[in-house]
Amino acid sequence: MKKEEHLELYYQMVLIRLVEEQAAQLYQQGKIGGFLHLYIGQEAVSTGLISARQPQDRVITAYRDHGVAINCGLSAREVVAELLGKVTGSSKGKGGSMHMADVNKNFWGGHAIVGAHLPIAAGLALGDQYQKNDGVTICMFGDGATNIGYFHEALNLSKVWNLPVLWVCENNQYGMGTAVERASAVSEIRQKAEGYSIPSSRVDGMDVLAVRKASEEAIAYVRSGKGPYFLEIVTYRFRGHSMGDPERYRKAEEVRQWQENDPIGIYRRYLVDHAIATESELNEVDQRANETTLDAVQFAESSPEPPAEMLFQHIYVDAD
Amino acid sequence: MARITMREAISQALWEEMERDPSVFILGEEVGVWGGTYAVTKGFYDHFGPERVRDTPIAEAAIIGGAIGAALTGTRPVAELMTINFAFSAMDHIVNEAAKLHYMFGGQFVLPMVIRAVGGGGRQLGATHSQTPDAVFAHFPGLKVVAPGTPEDAKGLLKAAIRSNDPVLFIEHATLYQVRGEVPEGDYVIPLGKSKVQRPGKDVTIITYSKMLELSTKAADQLAKEGIEAEIVDLRSLRPLDMGPVLESFKKTNRAVIVEEGWRSYGVGSEVAARIYEEAFDYVDAPIQRVAQKEVPLPYNRTLEQMALPQIEDIVKAVKEVL
Ligand SMILES: Cc1ncc(C[n+]2csc(CCOP(=O)(O)OP(=O)(O)O)c2C)c(N)n1
Ligand SMILES: [Mg+2]
Numbered sequence: 001m002k003k004e005e006h007l008e009l010y011y012q013m014v015l016i017r018l019v020e021e022q023a024a025q026l027y028q029q030g031k032i033g034g035f036l037h038l039y040i041g042q043e044a045v046s047t048g049l050i051s052a053r054q055p056q057d058r059v060i061t062a063y064r065d066h067g068v069a070i071n072c073g074l075s076a077r078e079v080v081a082e083l084l085g086k087v088t089g090s091s092k093g094k095g096g097s098m099h100m101a102d103v104n105k106n107f108w109g110g111h112a113i114v115g116a117h118l119p120i121a122a123g124l125a126l127g128d129q130y131q132k133n134d135g136v137t138i139c140m141f142g143d144g145a146t147n148i149g150y151f152h153e154a155l156n157l158s159k160v161w162n163l164p165v166l167w168v169c170e171n172n173q174y175g176m177g178t179a180v181e182r183a184s185a186v187s188e189i190r191q192k193a194e195g196y197s198i199p200s201s202r203v204d205g206m207d208v209l210a211v212r213k214a215s216e217e218a219i220a221y222v223r224s225g226k227g228p229y230f231l232e233i234v235t236y237r238f239r240g241h242s243m244g245d246p247e248r249y250r251k252a253e254e255v256r257q258w259q260e261n262d263p264i265g266i267y268r269r270y271l272v273d274h275a276i277a278t279e280s281e282l283n284e285v286d287q288r289a290n291e292t293t294l295d296a297v298q299f300a301e302s303s304p305e306p307p308a309e310m311l312f313q314h315i316y317v318d319a320d
Numbered sequence: 321m322a323r324i325t326m327r328e329a330i331s332q333a334l335w336e337e338m339e340r341d342p343s344v345f346i347l348g349e350e351v352g353v354w355g356g357t358y359a360v361t362k363g364f365y366d367h368f369g370p371e372r373v374r375d376t377p378i379a380e381a382a383i384i385g386g387a388i389g390a391a392l393t394g395t396r397p398v399a400e401l402m403t404i405n406f407a408f409s410a411m412d413h414i415v416n417e418a419a420k421l422h423y424m425f426g427g428q429f430v431l432p433m434v435i436r437a438v439g440g441g442g443r444q445l446g447a448t449h450s451q452t453p454d455a456v457f458a459h460f461p462g463l464k465v466v467a468p469g470t471p472e473d474a475k476g477l478l479k480a481a482i483r484s485n486d487p488v489l490f491i492e493h494a495t496l497y498q499v500r501g502e503v504p505e506g507d508y509v510i511p512l513g514k515s516k517v518q519r520p521g522k523d524v525t526i527i528t529y530s531k532m533l534e535l536s537t538k539a540a541d542q543l544a545k546e547g548i549e550a551e552i553v554d555l556r557s558l559r560p561l562d563m564g565p566v567l568e569s570f571k572k573t574n575r576a577v578i579v580e581e582g583w584r585s586y587g588v589g590s591e592v593a594a595r596i597y598e599e600a601f602d603y604v605d606a607p608i609q610r611v612a613q614k615e616v617p618l619p620y621n622r623t624l625e626q627m628a629l630p631q632i633e634d635i636v637k638a639v640k641e642v643l
Contacts, residue, residue: 033444033622085444085621096446096620112448113409114378147377148409175378177354183377249353311624315616 001212006276009051009208011285013043013264016067018293019076023066023083023097026297027243032083036097039067041238044263045170046071048211049138049233052219056135058128060108060121062142063098064170064237072107074100076296086303093306094314106135114175115145118154118167125163125228136222137165144175146189155196158228166215166222167193167230170205176241177249193230205235206263209270236261321504327497329471330436331360333478334398336507338368341396344482347374348383348400348436357402358438358497380409384435388417388487391433396482404439404491405451418487419462432485434478439467440493440531440581441629447617450625452582454530455591457489458558464512465558467491469533471501473556476510484512493531493581513560517569521551524639525569527592528579529555532611532630536579539635550639558588563595570596574605575642579635584612609638 020038027036039046042064050059050071061068069079074090082089082100090100091110101109108124111117121139128135145151146169158165169189173180181187190200199221203214211233218229236258240247247255271277324332338344345368346361352375355362365373376383380401387399401407407414414435421429441450458465464486468474474492481488518533519540528536533554540550551569555561570576576596578589589610596608614628 034446034620035449091620093621094447094619094624096444098449099446099620112446113406116409144378147379149379149381150409176350176357178350178375178377182375246354248355305623306619306621308624308627311614311616311619311627 003276006271007281007285009047009212010267010271010282011289012047012071013208013267014286014289015076015292016043016047016070017264018289019066019070019079019296022080022293022297024239024243026083032097033085034096034098035063036083036243037064037241038237038239039064041258041263042170042172042205042235043067044208044211044267045205045233045235046140048208049140049168049215052212052215053136053138055106056133057219058106058108058124058135058137059140060117060124060137061110061140062114062117062145063110063112064142065098065100065110068140069100069102069107069110072102073105074102074107076292077299078102080296080300081303084300084303085305086300087306087310088299088303092310094310115141115148115150117141118145118150119157121165122154122158122163125158125165126161128164129161134223135164136219138168138219139165140168140170142175143169143171143173143180143189144178144183146192147183155193155198155228159196159198162227164222164225165228166218167198167228169230169232170235171232172235172237174237174241174250179249188232190230190232198228198230200230200232202232202234205233206261206266208263208267321502323500324471324503325497326471326474326499327358327360329475329503330478330492331362332503333475333482334361335364337479337482338372343394344396344398345372345374346398346400347376347387349376349378349402351375351400356400358494380406381413384410384413385417387433387435388413388421388431391431392429396432398434398436398482401435401437403449404437404453405449407435407437407457414457414463414489415460419460422486423462430485431487433487434481435487435489436492437489438492438494440495441613441618441625442495444620444622444625446620450618452613454491454558455582455587458588462487463559464488465491466512466556467493467530467558468556469496469530469554470518471499472503473510473554475503476508477512477556479507479509480512483509488512491530496531496534499534513557513562515553515555515562515565517551517565518554519550519552521549521573523549523573524551524575524577524642525566525573526550526552526577526579526635526639527555527566528552529558529588530581532579532581535630535632536635539632539639542632542636543639548639548643555588561591563599566592567596567600570600571603574603577609577611577635577638577642579611579630581630582613583615584610585615587612606642609641611635611638
């Protein structure tokens with residue numbers, strides 16, 4: 001990887017972190033409503049993963065989607081504006097935190113029903129296969145989502161039809177307050193893929209370069225026509241499931257230990273230790289990410305609300 | 321009597337029924353260690369233990385299917401769906417199993433189970449998490465559907481639901497949990513399938529239930545200042561639907577407004593209006609008005625969301641329309 005690429009990955013991770021921290025504040029100020037699921041701690045997962053895709057590769061994920069959106073190329077402005085329900089947001093203020101998307105960037109959302117987007121991912125891959133496109137569909141989901149039937153139906157179908165889909169489980173150890181081993185028969189999630197004869201690997205999600213490498217290999221495998229592949233990326237969310245989570249289900253000490261394993265800190269140290277970038281270069285990147293974030297907040301706050309007539313727009317494509 | 325919140329009333333009913341009957345147990349997502357995402361089962365896990373307060377994986381079909389199976393063996397499961405929007409992930413088990421088994425096997429299968437589910441909009445949760453699909457579930461014979469609007473009714477009806485030998489869907493409204501009201505202490509049971517006059521009046525009948533009872537009451541307060549006395553009939557159960565108090569009131573006022581949070585088309589209002597026209601046509605003095613949600617998936621933006629949801633002014637306006 002070239003130096004610029006490293007700096008870009010680092011930039012994206014820092015940008016996600018800062019946008020999420022701003023989002024938390026905006027939520028506390030009552031400017032964001034509904035649910036807000038932060039990606040803090042998991043930045044290396046989607047950053048490494050999505051950096052390995054080609055433009056023709058589709059990405060689809062669950063409701064913890066702000067970071068994924070940024071990695072897919074949505075601007076921080078559109079992301080924050082959507083959080084504030086503004087017309088300049090990626091879904092014009094109609095979707096909110098859980099429903100960001102930009103089909104022009106091949107980012108297919110942001111889906112709030114756990115597991116429901118997995119069969120849709122199989123369908124995206126089916127569409128590409130049918131039309132002989134060489135795109136790979138990258139489908140991200142949590143550990144908790146692997147316990148719902150949709151997961152199993154989708155994996156099975158993807159294998160039976162040899163669909164070009166990469167299944168990516170972000171195993172952050174908990175589905176809301178339920179630890180993996182309390183809800184899943186196997187705590188190494190990738191074992192579930194074995195039941196469907198889908199090859200898999202498990203990777204450290206705090207190491208962006210490890211994620212990137214594993215993703216490149218997995219995407220190449222799927223693109224070669226061999227069928228679906230399963231990646232389990234082990235990570236941890238530093239914040240509550242959503243805002244206002246009392247976090248009675250885990251010990252502060254456990255959270256603290258993982259926080260020492262900060263994916264941004266790890267990467268920063270790597271870049272310096274391997275003389276890829278200097279501290280001052282990285283500080284400049286931090287500064288740039290900070291400016292982008294503040295600009296995004298400013299932009300979102302000064303953006304207009306969706307006009308009233310938009311309530312009745314987008315119900316159907318064909319006007320009657 | 322004690323003045324407690326809807327949340328406390330529901331919690332109390334569950335707690336008392338679990339103390340009373342060892343065959344009652346709870347299963348659902350985050351009902352145990354977390355204490356329920358709406359804190360209804362807070363403290364239950366420590367008191368009743370993990371056997372009777374069971375945290376499940378995210379697997380709605382298994383939660384409802386599992387409750388059905390366990391109920392068939394003679395236990396009384398109370399399955400909690402974190403929100404009613406996730407009932408669609410268990411639709412087969414609710415509709416094709418729970419609602420049908422007793423009938424289809426000639427009365428052999430008995431399923432004394434309750435599905436508790438939180439519904440309603442108004443909290444900017446977006447289109448998939450804000451629905452009020454009560455009428456959908458009321459469509460199916462074999463399923464009982466209850467949706468209380470006051471803490472007192474919540475307690476009495478939930479106890480009846482748990483003691484019922486039929487599958488009952490018990491719908492709670494997320495924005496009613498903080499509402500306070502007088503609730504009788506101890507064993508207090510209200511029979512299912514009974515509508516109730518919540519406020520007497522003589523000029524117009526407002527028929528409503530759940531969250532919209534709160535809005536209708538505020539609308540009635542406003543109308544009272546203008547000398548209009550609205551009678552409010554709370555359906556409380558959507559199936560079986562008790563038209564008795566509705567018709568009685570209507571025959572007195574000859575004017576009706578039906579208020580529901582869900583969409584108008586094929587909704588509760590459609591059903592109630594049709595029944596009034598069928599059973600009290602001679603008493604109709606003005607076309608019946610329906611107040612309901614605009615026919616759009618609920619948007620996230622707060623202003624748009626509120627535009628789509630029924631408001632107090634809509635009720636006031638509809639009442640003036642029929643007068
Ligand atoms: C079908 C369905 N059931 C329940 C929920 C409520 N819910 C939202 S997120 C969540 C936990 C999901 O955990 P996981 O898949 O591990 O993702 P994470 O939040 O850890 O990223 C639950 C239970 C839902 N949105 N959809
Ligand atoms: Mg998880």
